[in-house]
Amino acid sequence: MTSAPAAVAAPRVTLPVAVKAQGPYIFDEEGKQYLDGSSGVLNVNIGHSHPRVLRAMEAQLQQLTFVHRTHFRNDPARRLTQRLLAIGPAGTAAVEYSNSGSEANECALRLAFAYQYRRGETGRTVILSEQPSYHGMTAGALSVTGSPGKRDPSVEPLLATPAGHRILVRPKPGRRRATHEEWAQAILAAGPSRIAAILIEPLGGASSGAAPIDPETMYWLRQETARNGIVLIADEVMSGFGRTGRWWAADHSAVAPDLLTSGKGVTGGYTSLAVTFVAETVTRAIGEPLGPIALGHTMSANPLACAAADAVLSVLEDEALLANAAARGNELAAALTGLCDRYPGLLTDQSGIGLMRAIHLDPGRPADTNQRILAAAKDNGLILCTAGIDATTRSVLVAPPLNCTSELITELAARLDAALGQVGAGLVDQLRAGSTDRASTTASISTGVR
Numbered sequence: 001m002t003s004a005p006a007a008v009a010a011p012r013v014t015l016p017v018a019v020k021a022q023g024p025y026i027f028d029e030e031g032k033q034y035l036d037g038s039s040g041v042l043n044v045n046i047g048h049s050h051p052r053v054l055r056a057m058e059a060q061l062q063q064l065t066f067v068h069r070t071h072f073r074n075d076p077a078r079r080l081t082q083r084l085l086a087i088g089p090a091g092t093a094a095v096e097y098s099n100s101g102s103e104a105n106e107c108a109l110r111l112a113f114a115y116q117y118r119r120g121e122t123g124r125t126v127i128l129s130e131q132p133s134y135h136g137m138t139a140g141a142l143s144v145t146g147s148p149g150k151r152d153p154s155v156e157p158l159l160a161t162p163a164g165h166r167i168l169v170r171p172k173p174g175r176r177r178a179t180h181e182e183w184a185q186a187i188l189a190a191g192p193s194r195i196a197a198i199l200i201e202p203l204g205g206a207s208s209g210a211a212p213i214d215p216e217t218m219y220w221l222r223q224e225t226a227r228n229g230i231v232l233i234a235d236e237v238m239s240g241f242g243r244t245g246r247w248w249a250a251d252h253s254a255v256a257p258d259l260l261t262s263g264k265g266v267t268g269g270y271t272s273l274a275v276t277f278v279a280e281t282v283t284r285a286i287g288e289p290l291g292p293i294a295l296g297h298t299m300s301a302n303p304l305a306c307a308a309a310d311a312v313l314s315v316l317e318d319e320a321l322l323a324n325a326a327a328r329g330n331e332l333a334a335a336l337t338g339l340c341d342r343y344p345g346l347l348t349d350q351s352g353i354g355l356m357r358a359i360h361l362d363p364g365r366p367a368d369t370n371q372r373i374l375a376a377a378k379d380n381g382l383i384l385c386t387a388g389i390d391a392t393t394r395s396v397l398v399a400p401p402l403n404c405t406s407e408l409i410t411e412l413a414a415r416l417d418a419a420l421g422q423v424g425a426g427l428v429d430q431l432r433a434g435s436t437d438r439a440s441t442t443a444s445i446s447t448g449v450r
Contacts, residue, residue: 021048024401024408026383034378037412038385039401042205042238042356043264046315047401053270056311057304065304069291076306083313084275087247089234089256093280096294097273097301101237101263102136104274105199107294108259109140111282112197112231114293115258118285121229124196128186130178131168132207132389135199135235144199146170147207147389176211176351176393177204180220187224197231197259202249203353205238209360209387209395210352218253225258231282232257237274238356241265242316242402245326245354252353258282265402268312273305321402328404329354335413336398339420346424357398363391365427370396372426376419382412 016028024047026034039045046053060076067074077097084095096111098104109127116124129135131146142150143159146168169186171178187195202218204211225232232255239249240262250257258281263274278290286293299305316322329352336350336359346369348360361369370386373396377384388394400412 023047023049024404032381034381034383035400035408035412035415037377037382037400037416038397039399040269041264041385042243042397042399043267044269045241045243045265045402046268046312046319046321047403048269050268050315052315053268053308053311057270057308060304060307063303066299066302068298069301074301074303074306076303076310077301080306080310080313083310084277087313088277089248089250089260089279091256091279091281092260092277093283094278094288094290096276096278096290098263098276098295099272099297099299100136100274101235101261102138102141103295103297104237104261104263104276105135105141105233105235106138107276108233108261109144109197109199110293110295111259111276111278111286111290112233115231115282115285116196116229118287119229121193121196123194124229125165126167126190126195127165127197127199128167128169128183128190128195129199130201131170132176132204132211132393133168133199133201133235134205134207135201136237145207149389174392176208177213178217179214180217183217183221184224187228192228192230195228195230197233198225199233199235201235201239202253202255203236203239203244203356205356206385206387206397207389208393209358210356210397210399211358211393212249212351212353213253215253218250218255222253222255222257231259233259233261236260236262237264239353241312242322242325243354243356243399245322245329247322249353249356266312267305267309268315270308270312271305272299273301273309316402319403324404325354325402328400328406328409329357331406331409332357332398332400332412335409339413339417342417343420343424346420346427351395352398355399355402355404358387358395359398360393360395361388363394367391367394369423369427370394372423373419376422377416379422380415380418382415382419384416 018026019029020027024036096107127144129144133146135141135145139158144166167190169178234250234257258279260277267273340347350359385397387397
């Protein structure tokens with residue numbers, strides 16, 4: 001009988017206590033100001049405490065906060081559904097609500113299997129996804145997630161998709177995303193007639209560091225899945241609702257998936273809601289209603305969350321924030337490219353679309369370098385997120401709110417510059433202290449001084 005490995009206690013981290021947030025800034029109990037350079041975790045898309053959203057939520061609180069969808073319909077959900085149908089991918093016929101991105105992906109997987117089952121394709125039990133990828137922490141979503149660090153061995157018995165029914169498509173060493181040739185090989189190896197769905201992030205998030213899929217690969221996947229009766233699912237939990245300068249990252253490849261999942265930005269972080277967009281081809285095969293097959297959570301489509309989301313969509317449209325995300329995204333890309341040039345040996349390049357960007361670390365730097373950058377950024381009053389699953393994808397996400405200004409981009413870059421200077425100097429000092437034979441290595445790490 002083998003014994004379980006001894007548990008390792010996680011280091012205790014003392015976090016500041018946030019007490020107030022306004023626009024792109026958060027304040028702690030000591031009065032320190034932080035620029036929210038990651039929009040929370042890419043969900044606070046229109047900044048904190050937007051008056052229009054607060055007024056809408058307060059008004060809804062005074063009227064109706066909860067009814068169950070099996071007992072009543074409610075006006076906020078009806079209004080929101082009509083708006084979502086108008087902006088969803090081409091061919092969208094229905095939307096299913098849940099509470100988080102994980103649940104939205106879980107819903108999409110269920111609908112994909114139901115679609116195949118209703119068509120009599122009961123042998124289609126394989127899901128293809130990518131490594132790197134991150135699709136959520138619920139059982140089904142985690143089972144098809146290509147992030148080894150998320151897959152603790154203790155949770156394997158809970159995972160909904162057996163190992164033989166999930167295939168992770170991996171890019172060649174040194175590449176962040178798989179090419180269509182690698183997808184083709186995986187599809188052929190699995191057998192096209194056994195594949196229920198392909199789950200893809202058009203723009204990678206926490207696993208790949210805002211690495212976009214090549215548009216030609218995305219287009220090829222759309223053609224190949226349609227030809228072989230495979231459901232194409234686009235995970236846009238992070239990249240959706242205008243983050244890339246268009247409603248959906250898949251729009252940059254001129255692709256409309258069969259199912260598209262999104263969350264985070266739909267309510268701007270003001271409350272919890274997520275959406276699965278369902279194409280007419282899927283609803284026609286399954287039949288209405290979809291609800292009994294999808295996830296019927298208690299709080300799904302509650303009036304308060306729907307009112308908040310409706311107000312957020314109004315802000316996005318009325319303030320032309322998709323166009324702003326595209327324009328400010330170009331400025332952010334230029335600023336991050338400048339920082340990569342300023343810190344050779346620490347950074348390699350930047351990637352992303354619109355206001356979903358990342359700076360990638362030199363593979364030769366220590367594995368905790370992105371954590372060091374986060375800590376130094378926080379010292380300089382800048383909040384960011386780490387990303388990546390290996391040396392190729394290790395990075396830091398930079399994603400300010402969609403209503404940011406050019407001046408805010410400049411301020412963010414200045415704070416990040418200061419943080420990178422601290423980290424670069426610290427790595428040089430560490431290497432010098434470790435060995436005098438590493439002169440060539442230390443010389444390659446710029447501290448940003450010119």
